[in-house]
Amino acid sequence: MAAASIFANDFSPVPWWWEGFAPPADPPAELPRQVGTLVVGAGYAGIACALRLAEAGEDVLVLDAAALGFGASTRSGGQVSGGVNVGKSPTRRPLPEARKAALLRDAATGFGLFEELLGRHQIRCGYHRTGRINGLWAPQHAEGWRSRAEDLNRYASADVRILSREECRREIGSDFYHGGISIGRAGHLQPAEYYGGLLAAARRAGARCHGETPVRQVRRSAGRYVIETSRTNLVSDRVVFATNAYSGTYSRDVATDLRRGIIPVATHMIATEELPEDLARSLLPTDRAISETCRVISHYRLSPDGRRLLFGSRATFFPASERHTAELLHRGMIARFPQLAGRRITHSWGGQVAMTFDHLPHIGGGEGRFFVAGCNGSGVVMMTYLGHALAEKILAHTAEPVCAYDGGPPPGHALYDGTPWFMPAVGTWFQFRDRFERRA
Ligand SMILES: Cc1cc2nc3c(=O)[nH]c(=O)nc-3n(C[C@H](O)[C@H](O)[C@H](O)COP(=O)(O)OP(=O)(O)OC[C@H]3O[C@@H](n4cnc5c(N)ncnc54)[C@H](O)[C@@H]3O)c2cc1C
Numbered sequence: 249m250a251a252a253s254i255f256a257n258d259f260s261p262v263p264w265w266w267e268g269f270a271p272p273a274d275p276p277a278e279l280p281r282q283v284g285t286l287v288v289g290a291g292y293a294g295i296a297c298a299l300r301l302a303e304a305g306e307d308v309l310v311l312d313a314a315a316l317g318f319g320a321s322t323r324s325g326g327q328v329s330g331g332v333n334v335g336k337s338p339t340r341r342p343l344p345e346a347r348k349a350a351l352l353r354d355a356a357t358g359f360g361l362f363e364e365l366l367g368r369h370q371i372r373c374g375y376h377r378t379g380r381i382n383g384l385w386a387p388q389h390a391e392g393w394r395s396r397a398e399d400l401n402r403y404a405s406a407d408v409r410i411l412s413r414e415e416c417r418r419e420i421g422s423d424f425y426h427g428g429i430s431i432g433r434a435g436h437l438q439p440a441e442y443y444g445g446l447l448a449a450a451r452r453a454g455a456r457c458h459g460e461t462p463v464r465q466v467r468r469s470a471g472r473y474v475i476e477t478s479r480t481n482l483v484s485d486r487v488v489f490a491t492n493a494y495s496g497t498y499s500r501d502v503a504t505d506l507r508r509g510i511i512p513v514a515t516h517m518i519a520t521e522e523l524p525e526d527l528a529r530s531l532l533p534t535d536r537a538i539s540e541t542c543r544v545i546s547h548y549r550l551s552p553d554g555r556r557l558l559f560g561s562r563a564t565f566f567p568a569s570e571r572h573t574a575e576l577l578h579r580g581m582i583a584r585f586p587q588l589a590g591r592r593i594t595h596s597w598g599g600q601v602a603m604t605f606d607h608l609p610h611i612g613g614g615e616g617r618f619f620v621a622g623c624n625g626s627g628v629v630m631m632t633y634l635g636h637a638l639a640e641k642i643l644a645h646t647a648e649p650v651c652a653y654d655g656g657p658p659p660g661h662a663l664y665d666g667t668p669w670f671m672p673a674v675g676t677w678f679q680f681r682d683r684f685e686r687r688a
Pocket residue numbers: 288289290291292293294311312313314317318319320321322323324325326327328461462463464490491492493494495496497498499502515516517547560597598599600601621623624625626627628629630631
């Protein structure tokens with residue numbers, strides 16, 4: 249007999265977040281001939297930068313190649329925290345103490361800014377500061393996490409503590425983990441609604457934001473920038489590249505220096521069908537967001553209405569359809585929650601995140617040309633904060649760093665030109681190492 253399908257009849261290969269979410273209005277409008285600042289890329293980073301600039305009275309235009317929010321920013325798992333993933337390196341190379349302290353302090357500042365923006369602009373996006381648990385993948389991971397917890401508490405006020413296996417079992421209805429790390433200053437939200445709220449705030453402040461307009465080329469000319477778009481050419485005093493993992497997707501002639509330091513990696517999610525309420529609650533009784541301590545993590549949470557499990561991971565490092573990634577993710581979900589066998593998948597989707605060789609995001613630039621890039625898989629809070637911080641740099645007309653992430657563009661590598669040819673091998677190696685550590 250054929251195995252029952254894991255797919256619901258109304259299966260859809262788009263983000264579950266888009267159900268019932270009205271995409272931001274983007275009526276056809278003529279582009280201006282001249283603008284003070286052009287922001288390329290309308291994700292969290294580009295919009296947060298535009299919001300701050302427009303609030304300061306700057307003339308700002310944001311253009312995106314795709315529909316507004318179509319990049320990673322409406323596709324994420326919606327988990328938020330203030331620095332838990334900063335500098336997290338699969339090779340586990342530690343950062344110098346002073347650098348680590350500065351990065352974590354600024355990540356915590358970013359979390360404060362994010363919560364402040366939600367309040368100030370009345371952004372309703374189902375945000376709950378539920379806390380988060382990082383499930384201990386292997387017992388030997390506890391040791392490294394003890395010192396990481398100290399750092400996070402000391403520098404980022406993250407309210408981190410180590411959980412025993414029994415304590416973790418009370419948070420996650422699964423025997424999969426060897427314990428956990430509880431992060432108090434964390435939570436989750438509906439990422440598309442957050443995006444819509446941020447965009448509306450930027451527009452209210454005066455920023456013009458349009459999608460479906462790829463920027464094809466940016467040239468320096470007579471102290472200004474000539475911008476070639478798919479619709480028309482315009483001139484701007486400044487350009488901000490906020491293109492993150494999509495930096496080479498729509499034009500190879502835009503942000504070429506950034507592309508050499510950004511490794512685009514696909515990451516995927518699924519949503520289950522509506523579960524019986526008691527079953528859903530038994531999976532995550534405290535409604536926390538969940539991640540893991542291994543290299544190729546799975547992350548999951550309940551939907552804002554508490555009825556579905558939203559489960560994500562880097563399902564594969566090879567090109568794959570949404571159905572195939574759903575099958576792989578479903579396998580991972582059942583390994584953690586065997587009680588979900590037989591429950592079907594209604595949505596499967598993916599998006600691109602930007603990894604960097606130093607595992608850190610970067611902002612910077614000068615002479616009218618700026619960038620914010622390298623979310624490293626965690627950008628709801630971080631890219632909002634860095635877009636805002638970059639705007640502060642622009643407004644201050646300063647070459648001095650405005651935060652610990654302000655420096656040169658993400659470092660490149662001699663063997664890398666922006667095409668991540670090595671990712672299938674590296675990703676598979678990380679998966680192998682994870683499996684090996686768990687067995688050991
Ligand atoms: C499946 C998935 C799950 C995730 N889960 C989480 C999570 O739980 N928590 C978390 O913190 N982060 C998560 N992330 C990461 C997070 O979504 C990103 O870090 C964040 O959205 C990046 O925002 P951004 O503005 O830098 O980039 P994006 O939102 O990707 O925006 C970049 C934009 O640039 C545009 N662009 C590129 N080139 C051009 C051009 N030439 N002209 C015009 N426009 C251009 C693109 O169209 C794109 O819209 C997840 C990501 C994915 C894909």
